[in-house]
């Protein structure tokens with residue numbers, strides 16, 4: 722289906738982020754196992770749980786609006802997940818890998834913050850009030866997770882990596 726209207730674009734972006742969230746839920750257990758720092762592994766596990774909730778929120782929104790998602794694969798998330806695999810393949814388990822994993826997770830967060838920011842703007846424009854509330858809730862979660870990752874890196878993760 723071609724994207725012609727703002728409604729089409731909303732459905733396209735929503736389908737894309739739905740694919741992105743599903744891809745990251747598949748990658749997170751591997752990222753958690755690859756982390757040396759138990760705090761980082763726990764953060765990835767919490768992030769997985771949060772992402773499952775975000776997918777539920779997206780499904781709820783789709784039902785409320787009575788729309789159908791398109792079967793598309795988010796190419797950006799595919800690339801970010803691939804980079805995570807590269808980190809695991811090329812850096813041995815330890816603080817340097819952990820620093821790379823945090824950086825990778827923050828790239829994912831920033832992608833999602835941009836995606837949900839766009840969806841919020843589109844929902845607002847289209848007058849999808851209830852959808853906007855759900856999208857805003859996820860946007861705030863993504864921002865909070867990004868900040869948690871920054872704290873994790875600054876509270877010793879990067880220092881351990883520098884000493885390694």
Ligand SMILES: [Fe+2]
Pocket residue numbers: 742772775833863
């Ligand atoms: Fe997410």
